[in-house]
Amino acid sequence: MIPLSHYLILATLLFCIGLAVTITRKNAIAVLIGLELMLNAANINLVAFSRYDGVQLQGQMFALFVIVVAAAEAAVALALVVRVYGYYKIADLDKLNRLKG
Amino acid sequence: MAAGVLLLPLLGALLVLLLRGRGHWLMIGFQAVALLISVYLFSRLWPGNSDAATISPALTHARWNWFTPGAGYPFTLGIWLTIPAALLLVVVNGVALLVQLFSVVYMWKDPGFNRYFSFLGFFVFAMLGIVLADNLFLIFCFWEGVGLASYLLIGFWFNKPQAAAAAKKAFLVNRVGDIGFLIALLIFYAQFRTLDLAALFQLMPASYIQSGDWQAVWSGAAGALPAILLTVAGFGLLMGAIGKSAQFPLQIWLPDAMEGPTPVSALLHAATMVAAGVYLLSRVFPLLTPMVLDITAFIGATTAFMGAFAAFAQHDIKKVLAFSTISQLGYMVMGMGAGAYDAALFHLLTHAFFKAGLFLSAGAVIYALHEAAHRRHTHFDAQDMRNMGGLRRKLPFTFVIYLLCMLALAGLPFLSGFLSKDAILTGTMGWASVARKQWGILAWLVPLAGFTTALLTPIYMGRQLFLVFFGYNRLSDGNEVSYGAIREVPMLMRFPLLVLALLSLGIWFSFDAFDFQGAWPMRLLQLPQVAVPGSLTEYQAANRLFDIREAAFRYHTFTGVVSAILVLMGLLLAYLIYHLFNGRGSFYNNKFVFRSRITRLSYSNWHLDAIYRRTVIAFGLGLMHFANWLDRKVIDRLVDLLGMSGVVFGHVVYWFDRTFIDGAVQVSVWVAGQAGHFSRSMSGRVQQYLLIMLACMMAIILWMFF
Numbered sequence: 001m002i003p004l005s006h007y008l009i010l011a012t013l014l015f016c017i018g019l020a021v022t023i024t025r026k027n028a029i030a031v032l033i034g035l036e037l038m039l040n041a042a043n044i045n046l047v048a049f050s051r052y053d054g055v056q057l058q059g060q061m062f063a064l065f066v067i068v069v070a071a072a073e074a075a076v077a078l079a080l081v082v083r084v085y086g087y088y089k090i091a092d093l094d095k096l097n098r099l100k101g
Numbered sequence: 102m103a104a105g106v107l108l109l110p111l112l113g114a115l116l117v118l119l120l121r122g123r124g125h126w127l128m129i130g131f132q133a134v135a136l137l138i139s140v141y142l143f144s145r146l147w148p149g150n151s152d153a154a155t156i157s158p159a160l161t162h163a164r165w166n167w168f169t170p171g172a173g174y175p176f177t178l179g180i181w182l183t184i185p186a187a188l189l190l191v192v193v194n195g196v197a198l199l200v201q202l203f204s205v206v207y208m209w210k211d212p213g214f215n216r217y218f219s220f221l222g223f224f225v226f227a228m229l230g231i232v233l234a235d236n237l238f239l240i241f242c243f244w245e246g247v248g249l250a251s252y253l254l255i256g257f258w259f260n261k262p263q264a265a266a267a268a269k270k271a272f273l274v275n276r277v278g279d280i281g282f283l284i285a286l287l288i289f290y291a292q293f294r295t296l297d298l299a300a301l302f303q304l305m306p307a308s309y310i311q312s313g314d315w316q317a318v319w320s321g322a323a324g325a326l327p328a329i330l331l332t333v334a335g336f337g338l339l340m341g342a343i344g345k346s347a348q349f350p351l352q353i354w355l356p357d358a359m360e361g362p363t364p365v366s367a368l369l370h371a372a373t374m375v376a377a378g379v380y381l382l383s384r385v386f387p388l389l390t391p392m393v394l395d396i397t398a399f400i401g402a403t404t405a406f407m408g409a410f411a412a413f414a415q416h417d418i419k420k421v422l423a424f425s426t427i428s429q430l431g432y433m434v435m436g437m438g439a440g441a442y443d444a445a446l447f448h449l450l451t452h453a454f455f456k457a458g459l460f461l462s463a464g465a466v467i468y469a470l471h472e473a474a475h476r477r478h479t480h481f482d483a484q485d486m487r488n489m490g491g492l493r494r495k496l497p498f499t500f501v502i503y504l505l506c507m508l509a510l511a512g513l514p515f516l517s518g519f520l521s522k523d524a525i526l527t528g529t530m531g532w533a534s535v536a537r538k539q540w541g542i543l544a545w546l547v548p549l550a551g552f553t554t555a556l557l558t559p560i561y562m563g564r565q566l567f568l569v570f571f572g573y574n575r576l577s578d579g580n581e582v583s584y585g586a587i588r589e590v591p592m593l594m595r596f597p598l599l600v601l602a603l604l605s606l607g608i609w610f611s612f613d614a615f616d617f618q619g620a621w622p623m624r625l626l627q628l629p630q631v632a633v634p635g636s637l638t639e640y641q642a643a644n645r646l647f648d649i650r651e652a653a654f655r656y657h658t659f660t661g662v663v664s665a666i667l668v669l670m671g672l673l674l675a676y677l678i679y680h681l682f683n684g685r686g687s688f689y690n691n692k693f694v695f696r697s698r699i700t701r702l703s704y705s706n707w708h709l710d711a712i713y714r715r716t717v718i719a720f721g722l723g724l725m726h727f728a729n730w731l732d733r734k735v736i737d738r739l740v741d742l743l744g745m746s747g748v749v750f751g752h753v754v755y756w757f758d759r760t761f762i763d764g765a766v767q768v769s770v771w772v773a774g775q776a777g778h779f780s781r782s783m784s785g786r787v788q789q790y791l792l793i794m795l796a797c798m799m800a801i802i803l804w805m806f807f
Contacts (some may be wrong), residue, residue: 093788
C-alpha cells in the first residue's frame with residue numbers, strides 16, 4: 001500500500017514543474033503545457049484524497065470534471081494562441097506585451 | 102369747500118413759482134378768493150345763520166381714508182371746521198392778504214420777488230392746514246410745514262449770514278418743542294390707536310384712571326398705561342406750543358427771526374406761525390389735564406413778563422415788536438392755561454390785527470428811510486431807532502396807524518387790545534382764586550405777572566412811539582440830507598395799514614368798550630367739553646374749569662379798572678422817561694449804548710442766548726468733541742486694529758497655505774508620481790504578473806504559518 005504522502009509529493013513535484021514551465025518558457029504552447037501539468041497535479045491530489053471517501057468517491061468525480069474543463073480550456077487557449085500567432089506572427093509571450101500600461 | 106380754502110394758497114404758491122413775470126397778482130387773487138370763501142364759511146357757522154340740522158356734516162367735518170394699518174382702524178385724514186377754526190380761517194387769510202398787498206411794494210425791487218410770494222403762499226397753506234386738520238398727525242405734518250416755511254422766509258435773504266443763522270436757529274429751537282409734540286402723538290396712538298381729534302374727544306372721557314393706571318375703553322383696548330402718561334402727553338402738546346409760540350424757555354428764536362423781510366414778520370407774528378401754538382392748545386384743550394393747564398399758565402405768565410422786560414432796551418425797531426409779541430403770546434398761553442379759552446382766542450384775534458398793523462407800519466418806516474437813503478445815496482441802518490425820531494412830521498399817515506395799533510397793544514380802553522387783555526386778566530384772577538388750593542401763594546404770581554406786563558407794555562411801546570415819531574430827528578446827526586428826502590409810503594402800502602388800524606378799534610368787537618363779555622368772539626367761542634378722564638386732583642377737570650369761570654366773574658370790574666389805570670400810568674411814565682426827561686430823545690443818538698446792568702439784561706433778553714451758549718450749546722459742543730475723540734481714538738483704533746488683525750491673519754493664512762495646503766498638494770503629486778512609477782512596472786508580460794502573484798502568495802502563506 002503506497003502511503004498518501006507519496007502521492008502528495010508527486011503532485012507537488014508535478015505542480016512545481018508545471019509552474020516552472022509556465023513562468024519560464026517563452027513559447028505560448030509550452031506555457032499551456034505547464035498549465036496542464038499544474039491542473040493534473042491538482043487532480044492527483046483529488047484522487048489521492050478520495051481514498052478517504054470510499055462510498056461516494058467525490059474526489060475522483062471532481063477530477064473527472066476538472067479533466068473535462070481542462071480539455072475545454074485547452075481548446076479555447078490553443079485557439080487563442082493560433083489566432084494571436086496568425087495576427088502577430090509570433091508566439092513569444094515576452095513580445096506579446098499589449099497589456100502593458 | 103374748506104379744503105378749497107386750504108388748497109388755494111398752495112395752488113397759488115406753485116403757480117407763482119412757474120410764472121416767468123411777476124406773480125403777485127396771481128397769489129393775491131387766490132388769497133382773496135380764499136378769504137371770501139372763509140368769510141362765507143364763517144357766516145354759515147355763525148349761530149343762528151344756519152341751525153345745526155341744516156349744516157351738512159360734509160361742511161364741518163369731512164374725512165377720507167388714507168390707509169389701514171395691518172390690524173386696526175383705518176387711518177383717516179380730514180378737515181374739521183369748528184367755530185374757532187372758521188374764525189382763524191378768516192384771520193389768517195385776511196392778514197395774509199393784507200400782508201401780500203403790502204409786500205408788493207416792499208419787495209418790488211427784490212430779485213426773489215416770485216419766490217417770496219410763493220413762500221408766503223406755502224406759509225399760509227401750512228397754517229391753514231393746522232387750523233383745519235382733524236387729526237393730530239395731520240396737524241403735526243402741517244406744523245412741520247409751518248416750520249419749513251418760517252425757515253425759508255426768515256432765511257429769505259440767505260446771503261446775509263445773520264439771516265441764515267436766524268433761520269437755522271428758529272428751525273432747530275422749534276424741533277425741541279416738536280419732540281414733545283411727537284411724544285404726545287405716540288402716547289395717544291398707543292392708548293387709542295387713533296389720532297383723530299373727534300375720536301379722541303370721545304375716547305378720552307370713556308377712559309378712566311384706576312389705581313395709577315390709565316385704562317382705555319374701546320373694542321381693541323390693549324391694556325392700561327401708567328396714569329402719568331396722560332399728563333406727559335399733555336406736556337408734550339404744551340411743549341410743541343412752547344416751541345412754536347416762542348414761550349419760555351424756547352423764546353430765543355423769535356427775536357432773531359426779525360432777519361426776515363418785515364412783512365414776513367407781520368405775517369409770522371400775527372397770523373401764521375406763533376398763533377399756531379396757541380391755536381394748537383385751543384384745539385387740544387379738552388385733552389389737557391389740570392396739572393398741564395396750571396403749568397401752561399405759569400409758563401405763559403413767565404413769558405409775558407420776560408418778553409415785556411426784554412422789549413425795553415432794544416435799538417432795533419422790529420425787535421421791540423418781536424419781544425412784545427413774545428409777551429402777548431405769553432398772555433394768550435397764560436389765558437389758555439388759566440382756562441380762559443375764549444379770552445385767549447379773542448386775544449389771538451385782536452392781537453393778529455394790531456400786531457400785523459404794527460409790523461407793517463414798522464415796515465413802512467423802514468421802507469421810507471431806506472428809500473430816502475437810496476435817494477440821497479447814503480447808507481445807514483434803517484431799522485435802528487437811534488437813527489429815527491421826529492418821523493411824525495414826515496410820515497403822518499404811518500404815525501396815525503402806528504399810534505392806533507400801539508395803543509391797542511398797550512391796552513387802552515376803546516381799542517381792541519383792552520377788551521381781550523381784560524378778558525385774560527380776569528380769567529387769571531379767577532384761576533388764581535381757585536388754584537391757590539394747590540399752589541398756595543404762588544398762584545397769585547400769574548395774575549401779578551399779567552398786571553405787571555400790562556403796566557410794562559404801554560411803557561415800552563410808548564418808548565418806541567416817542568423815539569421813532571416824536572422828538573428830534575437823530576438822523577440829522579450825520580445824515581441831514583436824508584431826513585429831507587423821507588416821503589410817505591405809497592398808497593398800495595397804506596391800504597393794508599388802514600384796514601389793520603381800523604380793525605384795532607374796540608367797536609368792531611363789542612359796543613360796550615368796557616364789557617368784554619358782551620364781545621361777539623367771547624359769546625361765539627364756547628368752552629369745549631373737557632375730555633380728561635378721572636380725578637388727577639381732588640375733583641374733576643371740568644368742575645374745576647367751571648369753578649374758575651365762576652370765580653372770574655367776581656373780578657370783572659376790578660381788572661377792568663386796574664388795567665385801565667395801569668395803561669394810563671404806563672403811557673404817562675413812557676412820556677416822562679423817554680421824552681420829557683430824555684432831552685426829547687436827543688441823547689438816544691447813534692453813539693448810545695446800554696450801560697447799566699439792568700438795561701443790559703433787557704437788551705440781551707435775560708442773557709438767555711449766553712446761558713444757552715454756556716449750557717446747552719456748550720454741552721452739545723462738548724458732546725461733539727467727545728464723540729470726535731471717541732471716533733478718532735476708539736472707533737478708528739478699533740477699525741485700525743481690525744485692519745491690522747486682517748493683515749496678521751493674512752500672514753497666518755499665507756503660512757498655512759504654503760505649509761499645509763501646498764504640502765498636501767505636493768504629497769498628492771508625489772503619490773501620483775509613485776503611482777505612475779508603479780504603473781510603469783506593469784510591463785504587459787503575463788509571466789511576470791504570474792511571478793508576482795506567486796511571490797505574493799508565498800508571502801501570504803509564510804505570513805499565515807509563521
